[in-house]
Amino acid sequence: MLSSQAISEHSSRDSCWIIVHEHPGGSKIILKYAGKDATEAYEPIHPPNAIIDNLPIEKHLGVVDPSTVTAVVKTVSEAEKKRQVLVANRPHSMKSSIYMISRVWFRPRILRDVTVVDWSTTILGQRSSLPVYISATALGKLGHPDGELNLTRAAGKHGVIQMIPTLASCSFDEIVDAAQPGQPMFLQLYVNRDRNITKKYVQNAEKRGVKGLFITVDAPQLGRREKDMRMKFVGDDDTAAAKVQEGMEGVKKDEGVARAISSFIDPSLSWKDIPWFQSITNMPIILKGVATPEDAILALEHGVQGIVLSNHGGRQLDTARSGLENLIDIVAALKTRGPWPNPKFSVFVDGGVRRASDVLKALALGATAVGIGRGFLYAFCSYGQEGVEKAFKIIGDELEMNMRLLGARNLGELVPEMVDASALRSHAGTVPKDNLYNSTYQPLRLAEFRNTAKL
Numbered sequence: 001m002l003s004s005q006a007i008s009e010h011s012s013r014d015s016c017w018i019i020v021h022e023h024p025g026g027s028k029i030i031l032k033y034a035g036k037d038a039t040e041a042y043e044p045i046h047p048p049n050a051i052i053d054n055l056p057i058e059k060h061l062g063v064v065d066p067s068t069v070t071a072v073v074k075t076v077s078e079a080e081k082k083r084q085v086l087v088a089n090r091p092h093s094m095k096s097s098i099y100m101i102s103r104v105w106f107r108p109r110i111l112r113d114v115t116v117v118d119w120s121t122t123i124l125g126q127r128s129s130l131p132v133y134i135s136a137t138a139l140g141k142l143g144h145p146d147g148e149l150n151l152t153r154a155a156g157k158h159g160v161i162q163m164i165p166t167l168a169s170c171s172f173d174e175i176v177d178a179a180q181p182g183q184p185m186f187l188q189l190y191v192n193r194d195r196n197i198t199k200k201y202v203q204n205a206e207k208r209g210v211k212g213l214f215i216t217v218d219a220p221q222l223g224r225r226e227k228d229m230r231m232k233f234v235g236d237d238d239t240a241a242a243k244v245q246e247g248m249e250g251v252k253k254d255e256g257v258a259r260a261i262s263s264f265i266d267p268s269l270s271w272k273d274i275p276w277f278q279s280i281t282n283m284p285i286i287l288k289g290v291a292t293p294e295d296a297i298l299a300l301e302h303g304v305q306g307i308v309l310s311n312h313g314g315r316q317l318d319t320a321r322s323g324l325e326n327l328i329d330i331v332a333a334l335k336t337r338g339p340w341p342n343p344k345f346s347v348f349v350d351g352g353v354r355r356a357s358d359v360l361k362a363l364a365l366g367a368t369a370v371g372i373g374r375g376f377l378y379a380f381c382s383y384g385q386e387g388v389e390k391a392f393k394i395i396g397d398e399l400e401m402n403m404r405l406l407g408a409r410n411l412g413e414l415v416p417e418m419v420d421a422s423a424l425r426s427h428a429g430t431v432p433k434d435n436l437y438n439s440t441y442q443p444l445r446l447a448e449f450r451n452t453a454k455l
Contacts (some may be wrong), residue, residue, distance in 0.1 A: 003064070003068040019036065019039065063228055063442065095309065099352075101322075101354075104420070104423070104424065106361075107420055111408070113408055119411060121366065124286075124305065124306070126211050128160060129158055129160060132371070133161040133348075133372075134371070135350050135376075136164065136214070138168065140168060146170075146384065147168065147170045150384050152175050152179050154389045155388075162185050162188065163188050164205075164302065172208075178212075182209075184381050186213070187283075191269050192265070194264075200278055203281065206281050215277065216250060218289025219292070219312060221268065229234075232433065269301060275302075284304075284306065286309060287306075288328070291309065293330050293333035297333055297334055306368070308323070308349070309347065309349050312374070322352060323351045325367060328365055340366075341366075341368070346369070349370050350371030357402075359399070360402055361413060361416045
């Protein structure tokens with residue numbers, strides 16, 4: 001068994017050893033923790049099976065005697081403390097998706113017997129208690145020690161479908177193992193440059209019972225994610241990091257975590273690859289990130305089972321239209337190619353959805369179901385599984401109320417005539433000041449510790 005002292009002697013670029021539960025990726029972060037215990041930095045970002053699956057066993061140097069390990073003491077400079085205060089108080093812009101949803105107005109029907117309303121549905125052949133699925137969001141353990149497992153457990157308990165992200169903090173098998181028997185789940189896929197890795201991953205997912213493959217097609221490279229870049233992957237104020245960077249060429253200090261962990265994504269992905277995916281799996285294939293009627297028609301012609309209208313939370317191509325804006329034109333185009341709704345082709349929407357009323361607007365305009373990512377992410381970051389369950393209840397209660405007020409007794413009675421979406425065509429000027437956000441959301445304190453916070 002190795003000692004911590006022996007490892008600390010290997011803290012240079014030429015001989016770099018680190019202590020970690022598993023191996024983190026990227027040379028800069030490895031060098032930052034050269035000769036030290038990197039487990040705390042590693043675990044929130046990487047699933048626990050990363051090194052077992054990707055690093056040959058001969059590269060494992062041994063087991064460290066835990067009694068010899070000295071805890072890494074974190075220090076924050078005064079300059080960094082001031083920067084964090086400024087960032088915390090800086091006004092944040094809300095994504096256009098939220099504003100566009102607010103431009104759609106309801107046209108309710110009256111004098112209908114709405115004693116009983118039903119908002120359950122079927123998504124890709126799987127029953128769901130809500131017309132909502134949990135969109136894939138990466139790195140869940142950055143917000144809660146159980147990460148994505150909070151979503152899995154809550155979804156299984158309440159009959160909601162979770163989409164498993166490729167870049168989850170928990171491993172794929174951990175997430176599936178935490179599910180209820182027969183619990184339907186979808187898989188979000190970033191396509192690896194090494195197609196053998198992608199094939200193995202997809203086929204393992206199908207073997208484990210995943211019911212739908214959502215291939216992300218709007219991220220051949222990551223957009224300019226400035227909040228992530230501000231955080232930096234290797235801190236400027238970290239003395240140890242500064243030392244290992246001396247003499248190094250090509251170190252991009254503005255590189256964020258997202259870019260550092262997504263370099264495997266294949267930018268060559270194209271329509272010619274669709275038949276290959278269809279040859280390796282029998283799961284329904286959905287293209288996530290479609291933005292135009294032209295591509296929606298191509299997806300239909302290529303025989304996939306659906307599309308997700310999304311602008312990736314506004315973090316990819318700046319000023320790209322939101323999913324809800326694109327929905328009207330895309331549904332109109334699809335109606336020219338056969339019966340509508342098409343039972344063999346689903347149209348999903350995500351981005352900016354915060355309320356059940358947002359969901360109903362999308363459904364009325366032709367969406368099959370709606371994805372919510374950030375809302376459930378905030379819920380479990382603050383309150384764990386309980387928070388996600390509470391979010392489900394809020395959505396359900398609001399669906400019941402709003403469907404009664406709209407005069408819709410089931411989701412099939414949500415029709416385009418129930419909404420006025422004419423304002424979606426306006427793109428004039430800058431977005432208006434959002435007093436609700438500035439006055440209500442922004443001043444909220446950070447979440448308190450679990451023993452005092454209440455739902």
